[in-house]
Amino acid sequence: MKLLTHNMLTSKCIRGVNVGYPLSINASDVRVADVDFNPDFISRMIPKIDWPVLYNAVERLGHVEDLPKETPVNYESNEDFLKKAHHALLEVEIIHGELVCPESGRKFPINNGIPNMLLNEDEI
Amino acid sequence: MSRPEHLAPPEIFYNENEAKKYTQNTRIMEIQEQMTARALELLLLSDDIPSLILDIGCGSGLSGSVLEENGHQWVGIDISTAMLDVAQDREVEGDLLLADMGQGCPFRAGAFDGAISISALQWLCNADKSHHKPVKRLYKFFSTLYACLSRSARAVLQFYPENGEQMELVTAQAMKAGFYGGIVVDYPNSTKAKKFFLVLMTGGNVPLPKGLDSERSSEGIDYSRRGKIKPQRGQSLKSVKSWIQDKKERRRKQGKNVRPDSKYTGRKRSGRF
Numbered sequence: 001m002k003l004l005t006h007n008m009l010t011s012k013c014i015r016g017v018n019v020g021y022p023l024s025i026n027a028s029d030v031r032v033a034d035v036d037f038n039p040d041f042i043s044r045m046i047p048k049i050d051w052p053v054l055y056n057a058v059e060r061l062g063h064v065e066d067l068p069k070e071t072p073v074n075y076e077s078n079e080d081f082l083k084k085a086h087h088a089l090l091e092v093e094i095i096h097g098e099l100v101c102p103e104s105g106r107k108f109p110i111n112n113g114i115p116n117m118l119l120n121e122d123e124i
Numbered sequence: 125m126s127r128p129e130h131l132a133p134p135e136i137f138y139n140e141n142e143a144k145k146y147t148q149n150t151r152i153m154e155i156q157e158q159m160t161a162r163a164l165e166l167l168l169l170s171d172d173i174p175s176l177i178l179d180i181g182c183g184s185g186l187s188g189s190v191l192e193e194n195g196h197q198w199v200g201i202d203i204s205t206a207m208l209d210v211a212q213d214r215e216v217e218g219d220l221l222l223a224d225m226g227q228g229c230p231f232r233a234g235a236f237d238g239a240i241s242i243s244a245l246q247w248l249c250n251a252d253k254s255h256h257k258p259v260k261r262l263y264k265f266f267s268t269l270y271a272c273l274s275r276s277a278r279a280v281l282q283f284y285p286e287n288g289e290q291m292e293l294v295t296a297q298a299m300k301a302g303f304y305g306g307i308v309v310d311y312p313n314s315t316k317a318k319k320f321f322l323v324l325m326t327g328g329n330v331p332l333p334k335g336l337d338s339e340r341s342s343e344g345i346d347y348s349r350r351g352k353i354k355p356q357r358g359q360s361l362k363s364v365k366s367w368i369q370d371k372k373e374r375r376r377k378q379g380k381n382v383r384p385d386s387k388y389t390g391r392k393r394s395g396r397f
């Protein structure tokens with residue numbers, strides 16, 4: 001799972017959970033992939049991204065490198081920044097581990113890069 | 125002919141054997157890709173801006189590969205591990221989640237610029253477990269889908285309704301969830317090429333786009349996936365590439381801003397299948 005997806009993912013489908021965001025991450029296997037850089041796409045995503053959540057996630061995974069703590073002004077024209085954002089959003093991937101619902105503590109296992117978000121009958 | 129939805133729940137029906145067809149049967153692959161290209165056209169995204177798209181019932185990633193070829197990033201959800209494993213093996217660019225759309229789309233508000241679903245929605249009309257209530261599951265799905273789309277984004281869902289009642293059931297739940305829109309029927313007069321796209325809009329009631337007419341179905345696109353896959357009888361299916369080029373031509377005629385064709389337009393992803 002990429003951190004772009006983590007930035008959008010919630011556990012609010014569980015009955016009784018209101019926000020279910022952000023999911024905390026316990027990762028046992030993290031890989032860095034090589035993804036084509038598309039500055040237009042990254043610029044478009046920045047306003048949608050919850051930046052502190054992204055920052056905490058990469059930090060937790062030990063890949064923060066020199067990602068800034070806040071998005072700079074005029075980020076659209078800041079290629080250096082966009083490349084760092086690209087790396088954090090699309091290249092750092094969780095292969096094995098788990099996601100944890102911040103409200104209920106429910107764990108969602110991640111296997112082979114795919115989080116299992118299926119709920120049991122009594123959770124819906 | 126029996127419908128797959130009546131045989132077994134999706135996570136059982138789409139086992140390794142069935143999943144294989146979605147990478148080895150070129151006919152299935154072409155049909156899924158063509159329907160995705162049409163769904164993408166109905167999404168009315170701006171051609172020049174790469175977007176983040178949700179693919180519901182993404183399966184082995186055939187629909188997703190059309191999104192990639194058009195420069196978009198995608199997140200796919202599916203209930204079948206076998207299908208997702210195939211997608212993973214194909215090294216799709218999209219990100220995958222194991223999830224049941226009937227339990228809701230697990231994303232925060234405004235996450236996606238659009239959503240597509242190709243040949244999956246009919247599965248929600250069935251009760252596969254004793255606690256399943258199709259109306260409830262459909263409503264849960266549409267209301268959470270609505271919430272995770274950005275303002276004025278659309279969702280286009282190609283599906284195989286079993287009958288008129290099912291179309292009404294599905295449309296009613298989508299409208300109840302806040303969407304505008306309805307069903308666009310392509311090639312309505314051709315039993316083989318006829319296909320249904322539920323086009324859902326969030327930004328107010330605009331007229332539904334027109335379905336493609338049956339004239340063009342003489343090109344022989346057979347969308348009936350029921351029963352055995354028949355061998356091709358000499359008719360040539362349009363390649364994804366020519367499909368995209370045709371689409372671009374149609375959009376240019378509408379005065380839209382369209383990316384010029386490049387050597388990458390509609391390219392086959394070599395070595396992946």
Ligand SMILES: C[S@@+](CC[C@H](N)C(=O)[O-])C[C@H]1O[C@@H](n2cnc3c(N)ncnc32)[C@H](O)[C@@H]1O
Pocket residue numbers: 134135138146156157180181182183184185186187201202203204207223224225226241242243244247248
């Ligand atoms: C005919 S396949 C199409 C796959 C892909 N969209 C394509 O075009 O190749 C239908 C897919 O819908 C998935 N599906 C069915 N019911 C589902 C549900 N409740 N939640 C998520 N996915 C579901 C199946 O597992 C299967 O992969």
